[in-house]
Amino acid sequence: MEDRKHFIHSLENLKMKLLNMASLTRRALENANKSFQERDKTLAQEVIDGDQIINDIEVQIDDTSLKLLALEQPMARDLRFILGVTRISNELERIADQAVNIAERTLFLCEHPPLDPIPALDRLMEVTGDMLDRAIRSFVSEDPKLAMSIREMDDDADQWTMVVLQTLIENMVQNTPAGEKRIVNTRRSVQTIIISRCLERVGDQSTNIGEHVAFIVTGKNVKHQKIEM
Numbered sequence: 001m002e003d004r005k006h007f008i009h010s011l012e013n014l015k016m017k018l019l020n021m022a023s024l025t026r027r028a029l030e031n032a033n034k035s036f037q038e039r040d041k042t043l044a045q046e047v048i049d050g051d052q053i054i055n056d057i058e059v060q061i062d063d064t065s066l067k068l069l070a071l072e073q074p075m076a077r078d079l080r081f082i083l084g085v086t087r088i089s090n091e092l093e094r095i096a097d098q099a100v101n102i103a104e105r106t107l108f109l110c111e112h113p114p115l116d117p118i119p120a121l122d123r124l125m126e127v128t129g130d131m132l133d134r135a136i137r138s139f140v141s142e143d144p145k146l147a148m149s150i151r152e153m154d155d156d157a158d159q160w161t162m163v164v165l166q167t168l169i170e171n172m173v174q175n176t177p178a179g180e181k182r183i184v185n186t187r188r189s190v191q192t193i194i195i196s197r198c199l200e201r202v203g204d205q206s207t208n209i210g211e212h213v214a215f216i217v218t219g220k221n222v223k224h225q226k227i228e229m
Helices: 002-038 041-049 052-073 076-109 119-141 146-174 182-216
Strands: none
Touching: 002 041, 002 052, 002 076, 002 119, 041 052, 041 076, 052 076, 052 119, 076 182, 119 146, 119 182
């Protein structure tokens, strides 16, 4: 009985570590987006500097999970939970990396005059941020329907990414004068396109988190499948 209590306590600690990691990752993405929108170099650097903390938590989660698997030999729901947590932490670490990528591009862009506003990019930030929020909430509430609803938003993220790409290509073709200004404008546009691609990946990784949550709760591997939850 005491062994079971200790095991349950270990699972709770594992969950809390993941939630802490999720909170830090969400804040990193939000701050990266804000640093781009407000051309805030200080905030962008904070995102970059804070990434190591998220990486360290992922390592802690991996170590704890391996120990639980080796020592406790969990079955059924407990086993799915531990495996799911390790997969989710990996997705969160990748999302944090995307935030760093956005911040690094922002530092470059802050050294040059701003591009014209791109409403589609703002919308992409909103959609992918909402996808990550849903992914985290679905884990907390163990809600597979909420988890799978993230899939439905992925097409929107892809669509806004394409609009950003088209907008910036048109800008490079139509509005760029010859000479050195052409080079600068092209570089600014390319860096902004990379930011949109980072956000698209955040959407994909949030979708993956939702699928991992569904696996934990239902025991079904729903990746690449269309199912009714």
